[in-house]
Amino acid sequence: MTPASPLCYSADQIHRMLPHGYPFVLLDGVEDVVPGVSGTGIKNITISDPVFNGHFPGRAIYPGVLLIEISGHTCGIVQQADETPEEGSPEAAGGAPRRIGVLAGVRRFSFHHVITPGDVVRFRVRRRAVLAEMFEYAVRVEVGSRLAAEGTVAIAMQAEAPI
Amino acid sequence: MPSQPQLDAATRRFELNTSLRSLLLSGLDLPDDPEHVDFDEPLFGRGLELDSLDTLEIVSILEEEFGVLVSDEDRTIFGSINKLADVIEAEQQ
Numbered sequence: 001m002t003p004a005s006p007l008c009y010s011a012d013q014i015h016r017m018l019p020h021g022y023p024f025v026l027l028d029g030v031e032d033v034v035p036g037v038s039g040t041g042i043k044n045i046t047i048s049d050p051v052f053n054g055h056f057p058g059r060a061i062y063p064g065v066l067l068i069e070i071s072g073h074t075c076g077i078v079q080q081a082d083e084t085p086e087e088g089s090p091e092a093a094g095g096a097p098r099r100i101g102v103l104a105g106v107r108r109f110s111f112h113h114v115i116t117p118g119d120v121v122r123f124r125v126r127r128r129a130v131l132a133e134m135f136e137y138a139v140r141v142e143v144g145s146r147l148a149a150e151g152t153v154a155i156a157m158q159a160e161a162p163i
Numbered sequence: 164m165p166s167q168p169q170l171d172a173a174t175r176r177f178e179l180n181t182s183l184r185s186l187l188l189s190g191l192d193l194p195d196d197p198e199h200v201d202f203d204e205p206l207f208g209r210g211l212e213l214d215s216l217d218t219l220e221i222v223s224i225l226e227e228e229f230g231v232l233v234s235d236e237d238r239t240i241f242g243s244i245n246k247l248a249d250v251i252e253a254e255q256q
Contacts (some may be wrong), residue, residue, distance in 0.1 A: 104215040108192075129222035132235050136219040152214055 003116060007033045017080055018073060019100055019160060023050065026070045029076070033077070036082030040125035041074030045115055052117070062115040064149065067123075068106055071139040071153045074123045076101030079135055079157060101155035104134060109151030119143045133157045166230075179248050187244065190224050191217050202244045221247070231256070 009017065009030040015108050018025070026043060033039035047061050052060040073120040115121055122142045134156050139147035165173070180202045185255065188197055201235060204210045206221075213221075225231040225247065233240065239245045240250045 105219075107216070107220070129226065130217045131215075131219055131222050133232065134215060134219055136216075136223060154219055 003029060003088070006039055007031070009033065009081075014073075014077060017077060020073070024069070025065065027073050028114055030074060030077045033081050034078070036079060036127065038124075038126040039074060039078040039079070039081075040068060041125070043070055043121040043123070045117050045119045045121060047117040049117075058119050062121075063111075066095070066113045067115070067121075067141050067149050068153065069103075069109070070121075071123050071125065071137075071141065071151075072103040072155060074125050075135070075137045075139075075153055075155050078137075079126075079155060083157070097159045099157045100160045101135070101157055102154065104156040105136075105154035107152045107154070109139075109149065111149045113143070113146055113148045115141075115143060115148055121148065128152065176248065179251060180244055183248055184244050184249070185226050186228055187221065190220050200244070202248075205243060206241055225251070239243070 009072060011028050014027050014030060015025050018027075027041050028044050029042040031040050047060060049062075049157075054060065055061060080099070083099055092109065097152050117131065122144060124140045125137045127135060128138050134154060136152055136154045138152050139150060140147060142144075181197075184200055184202070185211050187193070187206075191211075191213065192226075199210065206213050217231065221241060222233045225233055229251045231251055233250075237250070240246050
């Protein structure tokens with residue numbers, strides 16, 4: 001992955017783009033981004049992740065609910081990439097508040113294989129529908145050539161509220 | 164008495180409505196028996212009680228199954244199965 005590439009985002013770049021903080025900075029990278037259309041999120045599963053303290057003691061299985069969360073993050077990055085003004089453009093100079101994607105809906109998510117430490121998980125997202133500020137993405141969660149989970153995620157783009 | 168072309172058009176429209184109703188009920192995970200959903204029944208509000216997320220699913224179905232693209236200005240088409248079918252027919256002509 002080349003952080004400088006406009007179609008790939010490093011973990012540091014993702015951290016700056018998403019509003020989440022520890023322990024919800026979950027993506028290690030996003031690649032193959034076609035802004036507003038598709039992209040692939042990458043998550044390296046490691047036994048040092050504190051979630052494995054409880055899920056489950058003595059049998060580490062990455063939680064399905066976090067797979068959905070990471071799917072939403074990947075969709076948010078792909079959609080945000082479509083809105084980020086180019087450096088030096090009037091929009092960038094205007095300092096308009098940035099917009100972020102918030103999880104609006106989850107439909108028909110199914111889980112086919114457990115994900116465990118050592119897995120490199122890819123979240124392949126592709127936009128299915130758009131209406132106003134709502135965007136629906138089809139998601140395939142893969143480990144190698146194996147389909148681990150799939151479903152659809154809807155996000156709503158909105159101005160980031162000051163904390 | 165209706166002419167044969169009129170009867171053919173009515174048959175095609177009934178088949179379109181029936182197909183669309185099946186796609187919506189399965190795509191939106193609605194438990195209704197298809198026969199109980201009238202083609203003019205409101206999709207939102209007191210009809211099938213759909214919400215904005217369901218609208219996105221309908222947009223997907225229209226594009227993937229019928230090649231119809233919906234813009235932000237077309238909100239009135241979500242009124243009923245018949246209104247959706249009107250848009251599909253217009254697109255196919």
